[in-house]
Amino acid sequence: MLRRTVQWVLLGLLILGLVVAPHILDRYTIFLLYLLWLYIGLAQGWNLLAGYAGLISLGVAAFFGIGAYTAAMTVIHLKYHFLLGSLLGGVLAMAFAAIVAVPIFRFSGIYFAIGTLVLSEALRIFMISWKFTGSADGLALPIEKSPSFVWFYYLMLGVAAGATALVVLILRTKLGMGLRAIGNNEKSAQNMGVNTFRTKLYIFLISAFITGVVGGIHATQMGSIEPYSIFNAMWTLSTANTVIIGGIGTVAGPILGSIFVIFLGELLADYHTFHLAITGVLLILIIRFIPAGIWGELRETRPFRRLAGRTNR
Amino acid sequence: MSFFTFSGGALNGLLLGGLYAITALGFSMIFGVMGLMNVVHGELLILGAYLCFFISRALGIDPFLATLFVAIILFAVGYLLQRSIFNPVMDRGVEPALLTAFGLSIIAQSLFLFYWTTNSRSINTSYSQTGLQVLGIHLPVMYLISFGLSLVLIAGVHAFMTRSFLGKAIRAATQDPVTAQVMGINVKRVYAFTYGLAAATAALGGALIGMTFSFVPSSGLSWLLKGFVIVVLGGMGSIVGTFAGALLLGVVEGVGGAVMGTGYRDLIGLVIVLLVLVARPTGLFGRAR
Numbered sequence: 001m002l003r004r005t006v007q008w009v010l011l012g013l014l015i016l017g018l019v020v021a022p023h024i025l026d027r028y029t030i031f032l033l034y035l036l037w038l039y040i041g042l043a044q045g046w047n048l049l050a051g052y053a054g055l056i057s058l059g060v061a062a063f064f065g066i067g068a069y070t071a072a073m074t075v076i077h078l079k080y081h082f083l084l085g086s087l088l089g090g091v092l093a094m095a096f097a098a099i100v101a102v103p104i105f106r107f108s109g110i111y112f113a114i115g116t117l118v119l120s121e122a123l124r125i126f127m128i129s130w131k132f133t134g135s136a137d138g139l140a141l142p143i144e145k146s147p148s149f150v151w152f153y154y155l156m157l158g159v160a161a162g163a164t165a166l167v168v169l170i171l172r173t174k175l176g177m178g179l180r181a182i183g184n185n186e187k188s189a190q191n192m193g194v195n196t197f198r199t200k201l202y203i204f205l206i207s208a209f210i211t212g213v214v215g216g217i218h219a220t221q222m223g224s225i226e227p228y229s230i231f232n233a234m235w236t237l238s239t240a241n242t243v244i245i246g247g248i249g250t251v252a253g254p255i256l257g258s259i260f261v262i263f264l265g266e267l268l269a270d271y272h273t274f275h276l277a278i279t280g281v282l283l284i285l286i287i288r289f290i291p292a293g294i295w296g297e298l299r300e301t302r303p304f305r306r307l308a309g310r311t312n313r
Numbered sequence: 314m315s316f317f318t319f320s321g322g323a324l325n326g327l328l329l330g331g332l333y334a335i336t337a338l339g340f341s342m343i344f345g346v347m348g349l350m351n352v353v354h355g356e357l358l359i360l361g362a363y364l365c366f367f368i369s370r371a372l373g374i375d376p377f378l379a380t381l382f383v384a385i386i387l388f389a390v391g392y393l394l395q396r397s398i399f400n401p402v403m404d405r406g407v408e409p410a411l412l413t414a415f416g417l418s419i420i421a422q423s424l425f426l427f428y429w430t431t432n433s434r435s436i437n438t439s440y441s442q443t444g445l446q447v448l449g450i451h452l453p454v455m456y457l458i459s460f461g462l463s464l465v466l467i468a469g470v471h472a473f474m475t476r477s478f479l480g481k482a483i484r485a486a487t488q489d490p491v492t493a494q495v496m497g498i499n500v501k502r503v504y505a506f507t508y509g510l511a512a513a514t515a516a517l518g519g520a521l522i523g524m525t526f527s528f529v530p531s532s533g534l535s536w537l538l539k540g541f542v543i544v545v546l547g548g549m550g551s552i553v554g555t556f557a558g559a560l561l562l563g564v565v566e567g568v569g570g571a572v573m574g575t576g577y578r579d580l581i582g583l584v585i586v587l588l589v590l591v592a593r594p595t596g597l598f599g600r601a602r
Contacts, residue, residue, distance in 0.1 A: 056408050056411065056412070058352075058415070100587070102591065103587050103588075103591040104587075113350065113408075113411055114350055114352070114541050115587075117352070117538070117541075118538055118541060118542075118583050118586060118587070119587075121534065121535070121538050121583065122580055122583035122584060122587075125577075125579050125580045125583070126577075126580055129577055129580075233534065237415065237419055240412065240415070244412065273423065273426065273427045274423065274427070275423075276419055276420075276422070276423040277419070277420045277423040277424060277427075279419070280416040280417065280418075280419040280420035280423070281416070281420060283412065283413075283415075283416035283419075284398065284413050284416040284417065284420075287402060287409045287412055287413055287416070288398075288401060288402055288409075288413070291405070291409065
């Protein structure tokens, strides 16, 4: 009982801290926190696919980019509010996922990974040439429409928290049960009556939606977008990296991973050119030596098991 | 559209397919032998291009001669990569190795960027920019050279795989690693050798890319994706299939580029691969693995 109370108090303090934070911190720190929420959002979406459904996607940039462009286009041409635009971005990313799901699920395991990479690269090439979306120059959003920066902080915080809550929720439903069964052994899950195609499809759609919304909000926050940076494979790498470092297939992993990655980025801010290279080295080392990631290792230690009040998971 | 644009596009595409085959061969071999989706293959090609560029300039020799040195260097790089980085994670399934390759590709790209900047480079020789006129169709000399080399290389690798002892060991390790191991084949070493060989073919591929087109540190990805398209079209891991897939991609791109404009050229192959996979998940010429 006491443990429960402590947990709720800690959670309450955390929420209070996060709400008050942008009013006492300087602009740069707020921006870092905004990036942290962005990473958590992307990481939760990716982890849902890779960590639970066992589908390693190398196409985060595709769904992120669709979200970003949809938001920008609707704000510019249809004069929508950017919130609606970002939501539409998520919906369109989801629709795109639904269209490509049939061919792309032909690729199981490793084929799925490179199939998604092909998708995002095909989209990038297409967007560089497509005049309708400003081709290589990209789009600029009307400045007078964009709200203050603190606003974006709260919005992305909401997305990160929402994505995390969504993952927790999904894991408790029948969909989540099927998902874990697939993660353990797809064939036996199928034999036990799990509709593996539908389960993976739903997860793919949800993951695409989260990624698209994050892309939409980020596009409005930046104020201008162009295809090279928006459809950059860097988004995919950072996301995968974040999840693997934090602990793939856990809810806390993406959060811890994001904190770690942002912190590392600050540490290496003076060595900008080597930042990505070091991230790559780190990724390889983690895969080799601590495949369970930071949280995967931490939660096995005694203090964490006591705090969590259970021994499994 | 005139008949000449069409047939010119097709013929040029067919010849360019030879170059594609060389760039994709190593990717196809590694996938066929050890089931590793080697996403760092594009960076191996670009590394080959850079090394060829600098060695041929520094020594004042023809790029093709420099390629011999580069091939030896890349063989060593590939052998060591497989031994020290890939082999230890390959027992844990395909995903860790894939993500490791992904990490390597990012490391390679940032190092290229740091040492060799974003400047676009190409390897120039007296013949690399010239062409022949055949029946009113312009054929770049590099396309002809690449096509000839691809015939030699594909035949050579095919003969090596079917005739030599090491080639037979590689095929044994491909079919059944456990049994091959029991029969006294050092599978890990065979893997390392295969990776080295694949990297050596990437040296030639990179040199041809550099002489025919231009390259920047991030050029690897588009060549990797071409390799993937070719392997899907030709069937996973088949060497002759790789050649057929490469020629097919070349022709389709050549015709598509002539019809739709060059901006969408790269897109065509990627779209086709998705369509093929809907109809035939194992590739056009492939059988189920």
